[in-house]
Amino acid sequence: MYKTKSWRISAPTKGLQAYMASEVFFWPGHKVTKSKELDEHIEDTWRLELQRNSKLTNGSLIRLSRLNVYDFSKTLDLFVSLTDYQEYKATCVPEHKRRFEAKYRRTFRDDEKAHTFASATLPITLDDKVVFLQRSSDVDLFRGYFNLPSGGRWDGDLKETIEDMDGYGERLFRRCMKIVEKEFNKNIKLKENTQKLYGIAETVEHGESTFDDHILEFSIRLEESSDELLRKKDKIATGKYCDIVVVDFEEAKLADFLNANLERIPDSIQPAVVVAGAHKFGEDWPLAIKGVERIEPKK
DSSP states (O other): OEEOSSEEEEESSSSOOOBOGGGEEEEEOOOOOOOHHHHHHHHHHHHHHHHHOTTOOOOEEEEEEEEEEETTTTEEEEEEEEEEHHHHHHHHSHHHHHHHHHHHSSOOOGGGSOOEEEEEEEEEOTTSEEEEEEEOTTSSSSTTOEEOSEESSTTSOHHHHHHHSSEETHHHHHHHHHHHHHHTTTOOOBOTTOOEEEEEEEEOSOSSSOOOEEEEEEEEEBSSOHHHHHHTHHHHSOTTEEEEEEEEOSHHHHHHHHHHHGGGSOTTTHHHHHHHHHHHHOTTGGGGSTTOEEOOOOO
């Protein structure tokens, strides 16, 4: 599979795979392991964050505590639990990770990290174009970036989301479809039975804008053309979004768009586009994208 300096594909570990809901299993996972040091660090981090933004509020997020990949049987086991925004800020943001390391002279253990878990879905129109939502200047992070329908908070009800992550993935797949509808302000028509899960990516520690995220990589077909979608732009691009950008799902044009805009596409979003392209254009296509390398399978 593939990696860059800022992300890597965690599942599958080799080749290309589209997982059905019946091949994805969810199990109860472990929460962040607390200690006196970590509690103090979380409290200090939140104090600093509130000094910068007094309107900041805490909220629940989902944590991927463990992932088991079975390439032979083409199945995934995902162990999930709840974390929150305070734990995420304290253990995943590079600035605060460095503060912890300097004060306590050690790095975080794996069980101390929030390991936030989200989804990203690449929408594809009837006339074979991929759709990006451009973030407005009013958001907290990634202002002006090109985004996909995604959710670290899923559709806003984390308790229900966790309940849907119980057993195999059918209910979770449906929830990811609802996220797409919500991100488009319910002004979108999805084509039935076209949702594909390509696997899971994770961001890795590199630079100041990289966070510790784990992302389900989906695509879905729309029951409308790019022209039809653009005519509804004023109803869709509101709030955190200011525009819709469509790009031909064609080998050279998509590669050109990615290479010209990688710095404006969040690291957690890039893998869904790259892997969808690999499925359509072949396993060598991602190597045309700046910084993408193959992950050599373990022997």
